[in-house]
Amino acid sequence: MTFTFNRRAIAGEGDTRPAPLTTRILSDCLVVAGILAFGGLIAYLLPTIAAPIGPHGVPSGVSTDVAQLPYYAMRSVLRMAVALLVSLVFSFIYGLAAARSRRAGKILIPLLDILQSVPILGFLSISVPFWLTLFPGSMLGVEAASIFAIFTSQAWNMTFSFYHSLRSEPKELVEAAKNLRLTSWQRFWTLDVPNACIPLLWNCMMSVSGGWFFLTASEMISVNNRTYALPGIGSFVAQSAAEGRFGGIGWAIVAMVLVVLAIDFLLWKPLTAWAEKFRITQNASSAVSTSLVLTIIRQSHVDEWLGRLLRPIGDLLDRMMRPFGVTGASRPADPRRRRAGDLVFNVIVWILLAAGVVYMLVTIRHDTGLGELAYAFALGGLTFLRVALLIVLCSLIWVPIGAVIGMTPKISRFAQPIIQVLASFPANFIFPFVTLWFVAWHIDIGWGSILLMALGTQWYILFNVIAGASQIPDDLREMAANMHLSRWMRWKTLILPAVFSSWCTGGITAAGGAWNASIVSEVVSYRSHTLTAQGIGSYITSATATGDMTRVLIGVAVMGVLVVAINRLFWEPLQRLANRRYALTV
């Protein structure tokens, strides 16, 4: 037997041998300084969040003083962070319920599909009154509404990701967990979360990008003929655009780029490097991602302190969660009784569903007449054409580029961070400039909105194709070279089939994102110019602004039906085909 005695194995997680003491103490200082700075910021920001509402009610605008930008940026980041945490907890609970309970899954997963297709304004118009009454006389109500809005733009894809990870856990690890008789709590933290960690982390990043995109809508809440403005970088941009201050928007863009870079450096880079240990591979990974922040944290003693501090808490929780039971302890009941239970369950669900639909139709008929529904569907068709064109164009452009980037580690190393920042950057910050351009060149917003939607959602396709192309096995690429396949043959027989599955994933996300983005892309304004494209997005936006709840309901319902129908009829068959024919996993 060959012993590959590995020094790293003894030293622990670090990539190198233990650092000298001076370096470790220096790292300690940096880590402590970082923790203090973080705590100080929180302490500075928190009191202002719960400020009482002034005599004039909730402000409908914010200051466009550039000096306020750093503070606004921090407020926005805090909002995003809270929403992200809530999304994470929501994903855990919802994903577990859907994956573990067969019957709950039957409802929760289609419901998630629908929730994902409901645009952020749909949630806002319904929930703002609720939040305002929950925290009367305090800005916390508006803050909560804003965080909820951001949450609704972040949570769904994370939940899907966690659910899929739960469903695709390695079989033998599940069996090991059952055989070791882990408690449900232990299984969650030793198998479920670590296994889901990497995809979940990527989805967190995507969610945050999505959250940025809707930041203006969530900080400058325009519902029921009222506008509630919260201090934040999104509302700053909206205000500047309304006042026509180009300088302010420019500064906001600079601030936003800095925020995106800082988050990448302080949060995503360390997390992705750390999450490498959750990668299930048989051998040590070839390309190790590194992060300066993580290295400093690892060099310091902080993990020892934290370990000493948190271990008793962890043990206590471990004991407290024992009553939740042992994993795999219950066997499915007698099949006949199970079928009977399913039948009862299905009947109840269908009755409730039918009752809901009937009630909705009655309401619509009473308020606007059913003709409005047909009109909304026609508008939905217009938006559908835009989305379809967008997916085709983005695919034609980004699939070849993404495949090349993914297959060339050199370009990939260099391009990946740039693309990440570009993707994280909220595209609607530059909408005012684009609007101006449309006005100046007399570009019809009906076409222009496609570009606006694409600015936000093209990245999903690019990201996924890069990931897919980088996973093409070396064997196959060497085979292609060895067979002297021509360039066209190589693309046709190897590269395009290999990235097909990833393209599907990217395409479904991008399409969903584009539908949602239509609410901010089909209506754009800069100072006195407001360009409105005909479409379901602008329909929902105007209905929300005027507080026409029935039309909001119609718009949201139509968009939901269209998105779910397209997913079911187009994307899901494609994904099944991808899994059946073009999966690279053996």
Add this chain to the structure above:
Amino acid sequence: MNDTTMNLNDMNDTHDTDTTNTTTAPQDGATPTEKTRDIMTTTNRTVQQTAGITADNQTDNRTSAGIHTSAGSTATAHDAGNGADPTTIISAQHIDKHFTSDTGTALSVLHDLSFDLHEDEIVAILGRSGAGKSTFLRILAGLVPPSAGTVAYRGTPLSGPNPGVALVFQTFALMPWLTVQDNVELGLAARGVPRGQRTPVALAAIDSIGLDGFESAYPKELSGGMRQRVGIARALVLRPDALFMDEPFSALDVLTAENLRQEVLKLWKEKNRGIKSILIVTHNIEEAVQMADRVVVLGPHPGHLIAQMPVNLPRPRDKHSAAFGDMVDTLYAILTGKSNTEQETAGPAGVAAGTAEGTAATATTATTATSASTSPATSTSTSAAAETRFADTKAGAAQSGAKGSGASGSEATSSAHAGTAGTGTTDAAAAHAGCCGPDETVCRGHGVPCGVADPGLRPHWTMKPSSMG
């Protein structure tokens, strides 16, 4: 590469000097050959399947395998008990398992399997790929519910994971994100053992399996053999009644696998070993003979019991001893003799063997390879819950079959190929008369090479297959 050509067991055998585990051997004084002959019993509804290899010298090199099959129940020394037997750890009764495919058709994986696991024995479940070995192991471990039948642990029917079983996986199944020590401690943590108590236990187990110094390494930093050591340590710390091993060495290279086998046997030999029995699933015949006190052979499609065979060879077992070789050969014959698609692997082996020995392995009578499922005459031999006795082939218990005169087995099997029932002939050409024309090389419909030695029943000591499939 063939294991047997390598002198592997010399590496560790020096430790294994005494013979242990005599509790399962019914006749301790006897030599293996005698033992096996003795326990060959006459059973009701016997189908004797025989084969003779006609070589230059028809009398000496003649080989035959006698397999007595009965639909009755158990008869080995430790197999007589029922569920009330205090030494019975796990008892499985009439296990059926079928899966429903996406298209709605039911796929039967196991059919009417009954099996008891007792204290102080190592049992090997032997079978080729697709015989449902691993599924059966998982049913016994309570990880997969059976479609019909019951599994009881210490008399209590299972309704979830078997509390007395620790499983060692073919692919190790270590949590990649936990260190070696955390992986080993995991099962103890699941049982609520406080941190202060489980750490020393885990460290001791890590030491005992030879991983001292690797406590804080991650699995991906270890070689396959070391990973499997972690897997074994993780199981051992739980001190389970039964250690289940699912093809534990088949993902390792030959040398590492042999080393680990010896380590497991060494642990088994220790008085204070903490485990009461080992159940090992394997497709490697030699591994089964080397490790087990009892070999359970499963046939495929669906998985069913085709034979149970005690292995009473003294430990440490010498792979080069004649008795060991006999055992391997017999198991090989059992494995191949009852399935349908054997000739492509074993047929050439028979020929190669013949030339290697300087004997012409030509025609045989018994064509059991194909007849089992096609001929009604032999269908009884595959009856459920069969208990098969091992007969030493050299001992000549079934030599009569070689001549083909009057043995019931030859009658049954040859008739399958003759196409006419009950001819009683054992001549090779006649046996395939129905399907082997003058220009045919392969018996149509049976897949048996015409005029070539039957694959399942090769001459003795010509070639030892180390593994199947």
